[in-house]
Amino acid sequence: MNIKLITTTYHDDQKNTYEDTKDFSTDQGVEMKVVNLYPEMEYQTFDGFGGAITEAAGYTFSLMSEEKQKRILEAYFGPTGNRYNLVRTHIDSSDFSLGQYAALEDPEDREFKTFTLERDEKYIIPFLTQAKQTAVQPLSVMLSPWSPPAFMKTNGQRTFGGSLKPEYREFWADYICHYIKQYRDKEFNIDMLTIQNEPNATQTWDSCLYTAEQEKEFLRDYLYPALVKNNLEDIEVSIWDHNKERMFERACTIIDAETDKMVAGVAFHWYTGEHFDAIRLVREKFPDKKLIFTEGCVEYSRFSEAGQLENAQMYAYDIIGNINAGMNAFIDWNILLNKEGGPNHVGNFCDAPIMCDTDNDIVQEKLSYTYIGHFSRYIEPGAKRIASTKYTDKMNVVALKNPNGSICVVMLNRSTEEVPVALRLAGQVTEFVVPAGAIVTGLI
Known part of the structure; x- marks a missing residue:
């Protein structure tokens, strides 16, 4: 041996x-x-690794030469690259979009006649299509909303938090299902969904607040019935999709005898510290749920002085701790950004494992890319810790x-x-x- x-x-x-x-x-x-x-x-069984194809990533990708696009695709999805099999993208705009948008803006259109994926078709879908064609294994895609359309919210805007108006809960659930079906019609394997990105954060960018009780009620009374009505029961719904320190309380509040079948997993981010014991608690309390890391990045606003080694070690330390605590999958945030750490329509610039100088057609693989590859290239989907x-x-x-x-x-x-x-x-x-x-x- x-x-x-x-x-x-x-x-x-x-x-x-x-x-x-x-x-x-x-x-x-x-x-x-x-x-x-x-x-x-x-x-636990480990399902794989991936990253987010945001509009910012897709736009940056579109500005690169065909040769460099192929290099990026091979680096992430090809047999000699990091072998990603998971992708996350946003329903309507996020902070890593070129601006705010929604697929439907007409409050009176309950039949989705004006619904359009025009924005997604510019940059996200072309990148996602090529990723699917390059991937060495079937690509699973997660959708996450940052905000409902502005007219559905209590503050009348996509930004600065606000909540979903009660009278729009059913329509918003149908909207999410329509989004999923539109992507599936384009032959993307949408099989994962989170209810709301960072439901506990009021952000200057697209955001929407849900208490645990509100998230539970929306899932139980509106979203899950809409999924059933649209023959989308196979979609794996994850709750929370926010930082680790409150994931145990959130899971305990939402998951009960009635909602257990509706919740496939708990999604979490890393921005408030390691909290590996929080993951371990959820694993112990809910052993059948998938625990999925859905977002993490090196924020320039917090880590601008850190070097590549510190950034890469942050990734590896978190991946090791998360897996040992019970994590089932790891999805990084933007898989590539421009040299400024964007574009981002509110200036929330961040690092990414691959950065692109779009003016000079230069691809830079950061050390964090290599560190993630130390896991993703060798741990196969279906592996057991x-x-x-x-x-x-x-x-x-x-x-x-x-x-x-x-x-x-x-x-x-x-x-x-x-x-x-x-x-x-x-x-x-x-x-x-x-x-x-x-x-x-x-x-x-």
């Missing part, structure tokens, strides 16, 4: 990724510097068993010292070093 090690280091703004192979030998009783893997102890133990807090470890029986272990060393490892598995052991500030993926 042997292990293939893929290591990425980063020094003086230079990335170095290299491979090595180590043989296992019989365990002679090693006790020090041990990392244990126990494939017989299985936990397995048990592991480690000897030091200088390193973070997660291990999964792929459907073909291979084992993938990812080790992150955020310290300034190398970490030696004696990896033990099934009576066998092999020894190697995780360099300072490095990430290592091992394949057995």
